[in-house]
Amino acid sequence: MSWITVLWSMNSAVCLTLAAFYFVVWCRERENWVHLLLSSSAIAAAAIAVFELAMMHADTVEQYQALVLWIHVPVWALIVSFVIFVRLYLHAGRLWLAWSICSLRTLVLILNFIFTSSINYRQITGLRQFSWGGDIISVPIGVANPWGLLSSMSLLLLLIFFVDATITVWRRGDRRRALVVGGSMILGAILAWHVPLVIWGIIDIPFFLCFAYSGIVVAMGYELSNDIARAAQLARRLKVSQAALRKSEQDMDIAANAVDLALWTWDIPSDEIRISHKARAVLGFSPSEKLDAERIRNVIHPEDRDMVRKAVKNSLQTGAENPVEYRVVLPDGEIRWLVRRSRTEFDRNGKPVLMHGILFDITERRLAEERLRLVVDATATAMIMVNKEGRITLINKRVETLFGYKRDELIDQPVEMLVPERFRSQHLGDRHGYFCDPQARPMGAGRELFGRRKDGSEVPIEIGLSPIHTSKGLLVLASIIDISERKLAELEAARQRHELAHLARVTSLGELSSSLAHELTHPLTAILSNAQAAQRFLADDDVDLNEIREILNDIVAEDQRAGEVIHRLRSLLKKGEPQKHCDDVDMNEVARDVLKLMRNDLINQNVTVDTDLAQNLPAIRADRVQLQQVVLNLLLNACEAMTASDASERQLLITSKLENGAVRMSVTDRGGGIPEEKLEQVFERFFTTKKEGMGLGLSICRSIIDQHEGKIWATKNADCGATFHFSLPTNHVRNEAVITE
Amino acid sequence: MLPHPSPTVFVIDDDAAVRKAVSRLLRSAGLAVAVFASPREFLAQYDPDMPGCLVLDLAMPDINGLQLQTTLGKKGCTLPIIFLTGHGDVSKSVQAMKHGAFDFFSKPVKEKDLLPAVRAAIERDAVARREQAKRSEICARLDTLTPREREVLEHVVAGKLNKQIASDLGITEATVKMHRARVMTKMKVQGVADLVRLAEVCGIRGIVTSTPQLCHLCSV
Numbered sequence: 001m002s003w004i005t006v007l008w009s010m011n012s013a014v015c016l017t018l019a020a021f022y023f024v025v026w027c028r029e030r031e032n033w034v035h036l037l038l039s040s041s042a043i044a045a046a047a048i049a050v051f052e053l054a055m056m057h058a059d060t061v062e063q064y065q066a067l068v069l070w071i072h073v074p075v076w077a078l079i080v081s082f083v084i085f086v087r088l089y090l091h092a093g094r095l096w097l098a099w100s101i102c103s104l105r106t107l108v109l110i111l112n113f114i115f116t117s118s119i120n121y122r123q124i125t126g127l128r129q130f131s132w133g134g135d136i137i138s139v140p141i142g143v144a145n146p147w148g149l150l151s152s153m154s155l156l157l158l159l160i161f162f163v164d165a166t167i168t169v170w171r172r173g174d175r176r177r178a179l180v181v182g183g184s185m186i187l188g189a190i191l192a193w194h195v196p197l198v199i200w201g202i203i204d205i206p207f208f209l210c211f212a213y214s215g216i217v218v219a220m221g222y223e224l225s226n227d228i229a230r231a232a233q234l235a236r237r238l239k240v241s242q243a244a245l246r247k248s249e250q251d252m253d254i255a256a257n258a259v260d261l262a263l264w265t266w267d268i269p270s271d272e273i274r275i276s277h278k279a280r281a282v283l284g285f286s287p288s289e290k291l292d293a294e295r296i297r298n299v300i301h302p303e304d305r306d307m308v309r310k311a312v313k314n315s316l317q318t319g320a321e322n323p324v325e326y327r328v329v330l331p332d333g334e335i336r337w338l339v340r341r342s343r344t345e346f347d348r349n350g351k352p353v354l355m356h357g358i359l360f361d362i363t364e365r366r367l368a369e370e371r372l373r374l375v376v377d378a379t380a381t382a383m384i385m386v387n388k389e390g391r392i393t394l395i396n397k398r399v400e401t402l403f404g405y406k407r408d409e410l411i412d413q414p415v416e417m418l419v420p421e422r423f424r425s426q427h428l429g430d431r432h433g434y435f436c437d438p439q440a441r442p443m444g445a446g447r448e449l450f451g452r453r454k455d456g457s458e459v460p461i462e463i464g465l466s467p468i469h470t471s472k473g474l475l476v477l478a479s480i481i482d483i484s485e486r487k488l489a490e491l492e493a494a495r496q497r498h499e500l501a502h503l504a505r506v507t508s509l510g511e512l513s514s515s516l517a518h519e520l521t522h523p524l525t526a527i528l529s530n531a532q533a534a535q536r537f538l539a540d541d542d543v544d545l546n547e548i549r550e551i552l553n554d555i556v557a558e559d560q561r562a563g564e565v566i567h568r569l570r571s572l573l574k575k576g577e578p579q580k581h582c583d584d585v586d587m588n589e590v591a592r593d594v595l596k597l598m599r600n601d602l603i604n605q606n607v608t609v610d611t612d613l614a615q616n617l618p619a620i621r622a623d624r625v626q627l628q629q630v631v632l633n634l635l636l637n638a639c640e641a642m643t644a645s646d647a648s649e650r651q652l653l654i655t656s657k658l659e660n661g662a663v664r665m666s667v668t669d670r671g672g673g674i675p676e677e678k679l680e681q682v683f684e685r686f687f688t689t690k691k692e693g694m695g696l697g698l699s700i701c702r703s704i705i706d707q708h709e710g711k712i713w714a715t716k717n718a719d720c721g722a723t724f725h726f727s728l729p730t731n732h733v734r735n736e737a738v739i740t741e
Numbered sequence: 742m743l744p745h746p747s748p749t750v751f752v753i754d755d756d757a758a759v760r761k762a763v764s765r766l767l768r769s770a771g772l773a774v775a776v777f778a779s780p781r782e783f784l785a786q787y788d789p790d791m792p793g794c795l796v797l798d799l800a801m802p803d804i805n806g807l808q809l810q811t812t813l814g815k816k817g818c819t820l821p822i823i824f825l826t827g828h829g830d831v832s833k834s835v836q837a838m839k840h841g842a843f844d845f846f847s848k849p850v851k852e853k854d855l856l857p858a859v860r861a862a863i864e865r866d867a868v869a870r871r872e873q874a875k876r877s878e879i880c881a882r883l884d885t886l887t888p889r890e891r892e893v894l895e896h897v898v899a900g901k902l903n904k905q906i907a908s909d910l911g912i913t914e915a916t917v918k919m920h921r922a923r924v925m926t927k928m929k930v931q932g933v934a935d936l937v938r939l940a941e942v943c944g945i946r947g948i949v950t951s952t953p954q955l956c957h958l959c960s961v
Contacts, residue, residue: 518800518827518848522756525825525849529762532852536769551765558758600827603802 002135004206008053011210015046018221025228037085038224042217044078049210056137056206061124064140068118076109078213079158082185085220090181092165092172101161104154111147120148120199137206144199152196159189177223184219188212253277262359266293268316268352279359284331301327301335308340316352319344325362337366382480386415388473390431402461402482404454415478420452438467438474451480460487497703502575504700505629508636509572511601516569518600523562530555568597571625572632584619585627587663587728591654594631598639606647607639612655617663618730626704627728630712633697634667634724641671641721662710664727674722679714701726748863749773749793753783753809754825755801759848763796763825763855770856772863780809789818792870794843794862796855799826799833807833810840819869821862825850872942879939885927893920897933898940 019042026035051071058064080102086093112119124142131137166182191212197203253276256263262279266272273291280287283299300308304326311324325339342357376383377397385394392410400407403418410417419427430444443449443463450458464479509516534551537543595602595609602609620627635652642650653668674682683702705712710728717723750767752774754760764774773793777783780797781804795813799806810822821843826834834845843865844858886894889910896906903921907914930936 521827521848522759526756526758526762528849528851529759529766533762533766533769536766536852547765554758554762558762561758600800603800603805608802 002133004056004133004135004137005053008049008056008210011214012046012049012053015042015049015210015214015217018042018217019046022221022224034085034089034224037081037088038217038220041078041081041085041213041220044074044081045210045214045217047074048078048213052207052210056135058127058138061127061140064127064138065117065121065124068120068124068140069112072109072112072119075209076105079105079154082158082216083161086161086165086185089220089223090165090169090177092168093161094164097157097161097164101154101157104150104157108151108154111150115145115147117142117145119145119151120195121145132206139198139204139206144201148196148199155189155192155196158192159186162186162189180219181216181223184216188216191215256358262361263356264359265354265356267354275359282330282336282359282361283328299328299330301329303327311340312342312355315342315344315355319346325366336361336363338362382482384410384415384418384478384480385468386431386476386478388435388475390414390416390428393475399480402453402459402480403451409454418451420450420458423450434465434476435474438476440464440466443478460484497707498575501626501629501700501704504633504697505572505625508629508632508697509569511636512598516565516597516600519565519597520562523558523565526558527555527562530558568593572597572628574625582621582623585622585624586619587617587627587656587665588613590624590627591631591656591665594628594635595654597632598635602639602652605639605643605650607642607650607652609652609654612653614655614657617656617658620663620708620728620730622708622728623704626707630701630704630726631665631667633701634726637697637724638667638669638671641669641673643671645671658730659727662727662729664725666723666725668717668721668723670717670719670721673716673720674714676716679716679722682714683712746790746792747773748866749775749791750796750859750863751775751777751783751793751820752796753777753780753801753806754796754798755779756798759798763850766852766855767796767859770859772859780804780806780812783809784812787818789816792863792866793820794859794866795820795822796859797822797824799824799837807837807840810837810842814840819866819873821865823855823858823862876942879928879943882928882939883943886924890920890924890927893917894924894928894936894940895945897921897924898937898945 019039022035022042023039026032026039029035048071051067051074055064055067055071058067083093083098083101087095087098108119115122117123121140121142122145124140126141127138128141129136129138162182162185166178166186169182170178189212192209194203194205194212195207195209198205198207253263255261256276257278262276262282264273264275264279267274271292273293273296275283275285275291277287280289283296285291285295289295297305297309308324308326311322314320314322321341321343323339323341325337327335327337329335339360339362340357341360342355344352345354345356347353373396376394379396380398382398382402383394383396384392384399387393391412392415393412395407395410399405399410403410415431416424416427441464443465449461449463451461452458460483462481462483464481466477466479468475468477530551534548537547537551591611591613595611635654638652639650642652649670651670654665655668656663656665658664683698702712705726705728708728710726712724712726715723715725750764750772752760752764752767753776754763755778757778760776760778764776767774777786779801797806797809804812806824806826813820813822822837822841823844823846824834824837824842825846825848827848837845843862846854846858883891883894892910893906896909901909903914903917907917910917925931925936928936928939930939
């Protein structure tokens with residue numbers, strides 16, 4: 001046996017072995033078509049080797065011609081396999097080139113069988129036999145078929161296709177594969193060019209196409225074996241990692257159990273639910289029971305089923321992972337709260353295949369929340385929690401009764417809906433300010449606060465604010481107290497105080513009554529006398545009209561004077577409404593008014609009054625009548641204190657001045673004075689030194705000055721007598737909107 | 742000084758409007774009026790020879806009406822005082838009347854009350870002044886008597902006989918007659934009855950005391 005026969009036979013055998021091996025591989029893994037392609041390429045290469053060996057040993061022209069004709073079948077199969085292999089395995093090569101090669105090759109095969117001899121030779125005229133490689137081999141002699149150019153063109157296209165594919169793979173970075181597979185393919189395609197050269201008679205050697213192609217097949221086999229080896233390696237690693245995964249899943253299960261967390265998986269196509277032992281125990285399932293969606297649904301509280309179903313549906317459609325809190329009813333009837341979190345896995349077509357997630361028992365938390373809610377609801381204080389956007393996140397029952405809204409109408413609404421419209425814009429600003437500097441404090445210090453009820457009515461309230469830092473950001477808890485009743489009580493107290501003050505005023509004026517009457521008699525006397533004088537003048541024949549005019553003018557003036565006296569009196573005697581007479585008051589004017597009222601009384605008591613009033617005193621926002629009452633009381637007291645004094649000693653001094661931003665007025669007498677220890681006591685109710693006094697005068701003075709946020713006190717003079725002082729703040733702003741009708 | 746000696750109404754009131762109105766009313770009745778804002782002002786211009794009356798406000802600062810009344814009384818002023826007052830000063834009005842006030846009116850005072858009162862007061866003042874003048878003349882006559890003649894006068898006025906007088910004084914009846922005739926001449930009277938009347942005017946009511954008594958009313 002010559003070595004040529006050995007070489008070609010071995011080539012064929014190797015190829016067949018490869019083919020068999022990869023066919024078996026393909027049979028096991030049918031989706032991997034590359035293995036089948038390699039198998040078919042190897043068979044074709046083996047067939048080519050057999051054909052070539054037969055051709056070399058052909059004895060007759062007919063024999064040779066038949067071999068040349070039929071060798072095209074394995075060649076076609078080989079080239080088509082290569083092209084598909086390149087496309088499938090290397091993911092390279094231009095598609096149009098692939099199609100061109102395959103169709104050209106098919107055309108060549110068809111034409112091959114149409115022509116009488118073959119596509120290579122129009123006619124084989126004879127066989128030349130010579131010794132080569134230790135054997136006698138036959139080489140054809142004949143006329144080349146010009147259609148054979150098509151075959152050559154397919155070889156050229158194949159070469160281009162390989163080169164292009166190799167470059168693509170190289171550039172992709174897979175250089176080893178480019179070198180091994182691409183390189184062998186390019187080399188094979190180049191070597192295949194000896195066929196046309198032999199046919200055209202340019203060179204004179206036997207065909208060795210099988211070596212060109214089997215080299216490619218071996219390279220392909222080598223690459224695929226690499227892949228298989230790698231796959232095996234991966235499989236091993238996978239095994240290891242799966243073991244680790246199982247371990248970690250067990251760990252997870254243990255950890256999950258420890259924190260009342262249950263893991264679950266729902267295989268959607270098979271509707272099979274796997275769930276940890278702990279969860280089975282919690283939900284009342286036996287360890288071996290097979291679970292599906294229906295079984296799980298049945299343990300959910302009937303009221304929550306619909307909600308859970310919607311959430312699951314939503315997750316299946318959108319993959320949303322929103323947590324859902326719901327109740328389950330255990331076999332013994334116990335109700336537990338669970339929170340469910342899930343993730344949905346989808347296949348390539350977007351069909352949900354798997355859902356897995358956790359279940360967490362939040363019964364304790366829910367109970368705690370419920371208890372907290374009950375406690376919060378039970379408190380007499382209305383409580384509202386507001387988030388940074390100013391929306392209400394929590395209210396208690398008291399809020400519902402206080403504002404007349406239902407819980408649902410308030411939650412997630414802007415808190416401004418509870419603020420009267422006229423305060424809303426200010427409240428917005430205040431709220432933002434509070435979030436910039438959150439600290440527990442009362443709201444709107446010094447201001448009257450009102451809440452707006454659903455029916456639009458307003459309710460006076462007091463609000464305490466506390467910042468609460470939570471995982472959801474800063475929240476503010478507002479504790480609201482309805483102070484309507486306290487307001488009513490305050491109003492009632494104010495009314496009583498007012499009544500008392502009025503009573504005291506009337507009493508004081510009673511003491512002055514004779515001199516006040518006198519004050520009126522002056523203008524009345526003047527009027528009557530003037531009028532009667534006029535009557536007399538008019539009775540004369542010779543009437544002096546100028547005189548009459550003057551008299552009438554005087555009458556008018558005196559009438560006005562009487563009117564003023566009456567007005568002063570009436571304003572002091574009038575009861576009026578409490579806290580409704582706030583205007584800008586000049587303290588000096590108040591003192592002068594009171595002195596006018598007391599004029600006759602002072603004269604009758606031989607009291608002389610000196611005044612030292614500061615110029616340009618700022619006005620005070622106050623109740624004029626009440627301040628007149630204070631001054632009147634102090635002056636009456638001073639006169640009273642001096643009744644025992646010698647007439648020449650009966651001197652009063654009234655001073656006013658601006659002191660530390662307050663207007664201070666002092667009344668100094670030269671009476672008996674007040675003992676040091678009683679300087680404070682004199683302002684107490686029912687304290688009196690007079691025989692007929694009620695002991696209310698000074699206590700009322702103090703309550704009036706207190707209402708005006710001022711101070712009143714008494715001092716002992718260095719020589720004799722006492723001085724009473726009171727001071728009133730000039731920047732004093734009384735809230736006039738206290739009373740809401 | 743007041744311009745003429747016709748009777749004048751002196752109005753004293755610290756209230757300018759009242760002062761003016763009252764004076765106007767008095768003027769409308771044809772009376773001469775002088776106004777003063779305070780007792781002090783009046784005292785500064787006071788002339789005891791001016792006839793008329795006072796219309797005085799009771800309550801005034803510094804010196805009030807009652808104090809002025811007292812002061813004038815001390816000065817022997819006989820001007821009648823009509824007080825005007827506000828309501829209710831009962832104790833003060835009583836005090837004023839006790840001290841010889843001519844009349845007392847509450848303000849506002851009516852014309853029909855005030856004008857007659859003022860006229861009556863002026864009249865009384867005139868009478869008083871006339872009597873005063875007469876008294877002054879008699880007193881002047883009395884002053885011309887010797888002490889003995891005065892003693893005799895007192896005994897005569899007491900209705901004693903010459904014999905009794907002679908025995909009381911320790912002189913002869915003839916001497917008594919001589920003194921008696923001289924007294925009659927000096928006192929410019931015709932009979933004992935006239936002498937008694939004059940003596941009464943001068944406040945001499947018969948012999949009670951032998952001390953010569955001057956007419957205190959004249960000693961202004």
